Amino acid sequence: MSKVTTMEEAIKRHVRDGDTVYIAGFTHLINFSAGHEMIRQRKRNLVLCRPTPDLVFDQMIAAGCARKVVFSWAGNPGVGSLRCFRRAVEHGIPNRIEIEEYTHFSMVARIYAGALNLPFMPLRTNICSDLPKVNRNIKFITCPFTGEKISVVPALKPDVSIVHAQRSDENGNAQIWGIIGDQREAAFAAEKVILSVEEIVEENVIRRDPNRTLIPDFIVDSVVEEPWAAHPSYVQGYYDRDNDFYLEWDKISREPELVEKYLEEWVYSVENRKEYVEKLGAGRVLKLLPKRFYSLPVDYGFYR
Amino acid sequence: MSKVTTMEEAIKRHVRDGDTVYIAGFTHLINFSAGHEMIRQRKRNLVLCRPTPDLVFDQMIAAGCARKVVFSWAGNPGVGSLRCFRRAVEHGIPNRIEIEEYTHFSMVARIYAGALNLPFMPLRTNICSDLPKVNRNIKFITCPFTGEKISVVPALKPDVSIVHAQRSDENGNAQIWGIIGDQREAAFAAEKVILSVEEIVEENVIRRDPNRTLIPDFIVDSVVEEPWAAHPSYVQGYYDRDNDFYLEWDKISREPELVEKYLEEWVYSVENRKEYVEKLGAGRVLKLLPKRFYSLPVDYGFYR
Amino acid sequence: MKYSRNELMVVAAARELKNGETVLVGVGLPNLACNLAKRIHAPNLTMIYESGVIGAEPSRLPLSIGDPCIVTNSKSVCSMFEVFSYYLQSHRVDVGFLGGAQIDKYGNINTTVIGSYAAPKIRLPGSGGACDIAHLAKRIIIITPHQKRRLVDKIDFLTSPGVLEREKLEVKGKGGIKVITSLGVLSFNEKHGELVLESIYPGVTVEEIKENTGWNLKISELLKVTPEPTTLELSTLRSLDPSKIYI
């Protein structure tokens, strides 16, 4: 049975209200398409996890999907404040959300531990900070070899992880280049994995460069061919970050009415990502295309 | 000042008697050239570390370089017994050696912890085994989150690590494909790093595919352009494992006299790797070349 | 078609593998068993090597678990630490193959030393990944020649845990170990609390098996005769090892 499906179907099948959902991507390959689909399907009471909530979680929080956010840096990257997140934390609008907060290293160590099926990861941070005072999940142990004090954080095992990659085959063997971020850990740590890709390619393309495959097929539950899934974030070699939108969101997100209007126009009234890209228009899309810049092939050798 | 030097010079400069030396490579990219150079320079009292001692340590043990071996599987891979190692362990020939023994996972977790500057790594093995009884470095702790018992092993931080890669630039930005093994961890864990490569390439070749670079220049101390450094092991895309030699060693290593003769002929009487390859002869060398099998280029995009 | 007992041993091992499973392959007989299963009834078997290769499709018979032929045309390659942690430790390996110099009635394995550890009679290669696999793979298949010196009452050193020890672990290994020998198949029996003879190769007698086992081997009430290799199984197996290196 083929794993290839639509984003609508994948979200419907794998994401239940109340789930712990991890959308991977450090600035790069952020799956806005999946975020919008969860908003459209009015998913509720989600525990949303990523190091940087970014605009994707800001929008989901504004749409009332979240009951809790697990994160390490909640800002609009390169722009400023994450206003819907702040409104929820400071004023409970549209609903109160719980927060669970870490340093970047601690947050990625948690998802790493989840991926490796370790109950915890040790790491050399958190010792001189108030963060452990407000987050009981940040603990300290004594190294049994050196006697030194070291921080530990527990594994994070999402119910669903949503990752995006440049390409995969139909079974979900995914190749990623550029900033890897937390895509691989997110996939390995989760119960269910939704993978979307810019392009589905022949298995043969993947097998010609196995060292580039970060996610193997048998841990992937659904594969969605979803070009421009990451907009306004970006995909290395495919399109640039739409920085104008990040700036625009800074204005939109100041006013709940403007946010509502944005969600109505760009999420609820839009059927899927294809329609969203159509709505962006050719001019905006073309402006975001980089020039080609290819790697050189390497020789794996054929051995008889 | 250029880091590019000869293997002779690199070993002379970085390896002192008594050092803890790690030669990286799981079946692939094993640096026999460095091993032979240490034998030629009559290094003594070394603590030799690798998961699989393989023939390279078997030869170094026979030559009297080792006072201790840290390992997880001491065999002739795909062939059978590692006879010089056994002779030293069972009969103290040519000298008694101490052994410190782990499972594969524990051994690579140790060098991984060293690379990450962690004092220990937790891992889910060793619980039901006699190994912890004979190795005090395998300990158990209680997870502060789940209460479960989990094994821990201490970091391994070699004085010198010796790694081999397909290619690097003159500064030592190294790219590896095929079996990665422990090359990266070995480099990051060590005080000093000797990198040898099949080819030194222009920095530009490296920069066209940064995701392929596993070892960055600033952790490398010496760069040696040493084609066929891994023979009789192999280099993906460059040459095959010389299995005939692995079989031959099984015979040679049965008799100390034959080993002595081998070392005399192929190590002591040979000035460097170039002479060694010349001695192998064109026929043997050509037989080991694979057919070409190239990866496809990927597009990183040029962003303005 | 005539066949050897070693051939049936590989065929019996191949039959244990299910389509869609992930299997941590060893070199030699396990590699033959996996490739055979893949060609006969389990085309979607994912072969993983502890060297870090995932989804290998070797173009020739690999001579070691790090043979370059397993890399070319594979689905993914990762580091050695990664294959043990991302794959094995996270229970993403359904079946692990093991062998051993000594195996007892619980499937406990010794690959470390014959004699005492401090003053060994024979120093064996050691655990390698075996202890890790026995802790973390969901099922274990042990392939071994059926010899009294291998199937022993008491092993000299516990390298890798068997069924009873595995029960204490997260994987819950009860019944998760089968021993495929050159004479028959042993599997865990709840009632007896140990490995019992479950299936016997055509032409082999229970007496012959008992004589070649180092403990008083229990026989299953439902003892079967292992079905002979089919022509397809046999011809496929022989095509996999044309130079008869392993069979």
Next chain:
Amino acid sequence: MKYSRNELMVVAAARELKNGETVLVGVGLPNLACNLAKRIHAPNLTMIYESGVIGAEPSRLPLSIGDPCIVTNSKSVCSMFEVFSYYLQSHRVDVGFLGGAQIDKYGNINTTVIGSYAAPKIRLPGSGGACDIAHLAKRIIIITPHQKRRLVDKIDFLTSPGVLEREKLEVKGKGGIKVITSLGVLSFNEKHGELVLESIYPGVTVEEIKENTGWNLKISELLKVTPEPTTLELSTLRSLDPSKIYI
């Protein structure tokens, strides 16, 4: 050539970087400082981004620490966990850049919350990598506008440790923190046990600085006037940010 205080702030930060060092770059002013240093006196500065990019040579001014322009033509890319563990945790980062909403006389930084944590007046973005960098980089450079509300007597929340806290850590941070403001440079003084004014920008008075500092700032006995930017520094800096986004 005329210059702004912000321009001198970037130039002063650039001068702190030595050739051959590795620096964990932030977006904005730190990025400008690093690129300036690289072009003037530190051609072998290795720029590392917490997004996992090593040895970046950005073709344009990066708009975030994950901008695609820092990847293309870089030396190496790794995962986020790897950059924090292989590089930062293993003390392979010589210099880390930080900023903050509140900074005290020891270089302790708050980027988490103004007011109480449970009921915040202003919820700030949080630590991100800052707490980790403050624990693990060998030296810290803080770039900040010199304002009374930022340079405070008491921070509301300790996100990232300063000089005294760092002393307890493996990195031994004593003296390892400099604060480069829009008016001058503060550095740790052993005698006073806190950050003191070490250098003052041309045209700025000590009174102006004291008025804009939230504690009774001590002045170094060896107070210097920061040398003006050279023509080369200034023209290079301006070419790095032609649209004047940051300066």
